[in-house]
Amino acid sequence: MSKVIQQGLRVLDVEAQAILALKERLGAEFEQVVKIITTSKGKLILTGMGKSGQIARKLASTFSSTGTPAVFLHPAESSHGDLGVIENDDVVMALSYGGESPEFAGILRFVARKGIPLVAITGNMNSSLAKAAQVTLNVHVSEEACPLGLAPTASSTATLAFGDAVAMAVMAEKGFSSEDFAEFHPGGSLGYRLLTRVKDVMHSGDALPTVGLEAPVREVFSIMTHKDVRGAAGVVDEKGDLVGVITDGQIRRRLEKSTDPLTGVAKDLMTTNPRTIDANELAEKALFVMEQFQINMLFVLDKDSANARKPVGILHVQDLLRAKLR
Known part of the structure; x- marks a missing residue:
């Protein structure tokens, strides 16, 4: 077996184990997050920097397409007027593996002052973000798939998987149907199949x-x-x-x-x-x-x-x- 194939297999094994480890963390905190989002009268604001920001963007799209209006808020832009997108009935979900991104400071102060629910997904349960949140989901991984142990790989995969798990649980709790899904995807082949009578x-x-x-x-x-x-x-x-x-x-x-x-x-x-x-x-x-x-x-x-x-x-x-x- 070539070194290239070995490296590819190692990455897949590390990331698969990172996801499987999350199963043991599905408990009261997970249920609480789902309840907060499901019972919210407003929209879901997802925010994150760097790789976590990319995951947040994807999750915002997933939530929106499955019955929960969601938008992405860039932390760095939030302190320059974009905080106005957050309304009193909204829920904020912040993604940061380290939980210490300085760009979050304005958002954390804003939601605390307004009493807006804050949910965190982080790998550092002792971080400023974890301590500021009402509920925190732990996505800590034992190792990154990066050979140098530096690039977010297993950690970003775990964050995405946990976020998807929340989105699908919220979708099920809301009774979102295949017909509802088709209404939000009229341009796709799946939507066409589910809309055509x-x-x-x-x-x-x-x-x-x-x-x-x-x-x-x-x-x-x-x-x-x-x-x-x-x-x-x-x-x-x-x-x-x-x-x-x-x-x-x-x-x-x-x-x-x-x-x-x-x-x-x-x-x-x-x-x-x-x-x-x-x-x-x-x-x-x-x-x-x-x-x-x-x-x-x-x-x-x-x-x-x-x-x-x-x-x-x-x-x-x-x-x-x-x-x-x-």
Whole structure:
């Protein structure tokens, strides 16, 4: 094994151990931090210098995208007017491994004077920051992954991991859902998948292939080949309720077995109790149902309508692929 690979493995081992060591520190302080943030009526202010500042920026983004409005405040800029971003209902989370960054002085005095909750994440429980905070999370590491023992590596990884743990616990406590997440990420592929409903991609109106129970087989053939979605027809009763479905597979089998395939009516061909999906369901769920039951299309119902069994659309797997759900 080369020295380069050995060095890489050593770094990963050191940082992995730093994270695993945090599990023993998940206790009352962690729960208290989560409660302070969850019950706050304001936003979360994250602050830090250097590498800790970079982690703070990332955590601010994570909190904001998971239901907790958060912003990053640069400690050095805070004493030049930026303290104005902190409001009385806010919570301040300060990140500093050593806990003695002089740039924090203005922030610490400000939050103390205003009675604003201060949470600290530090590796030095005897530091000025730890002593000023209402609650402190300990991210002390036994060693840095840096060969010189100088560059913040394991310590910054531990800080990020503990911050993420807080963010995810707050998210769970607030009941933040995948739909909420999608609302905050409309530009991404995940957001698109979680926002797209069946009704957004289904075929409806004149494009909906339906026939009555007594429709001649010849008419069924015509419907199945001339509508936008080919290869299927829904069979409806006199009330307009969906009672069956005819697919191109059934047509092929009829052509193989019958000497006169054009005789008969729709009810002779149909499969009863077809699988359906509600118009307001996520399109992602429709794709899951198709994959689970190995089918290519679903008839769409509207359970909130006056006639919940009347088909309002049809959805083909190709519609979902075109919508880039996969």
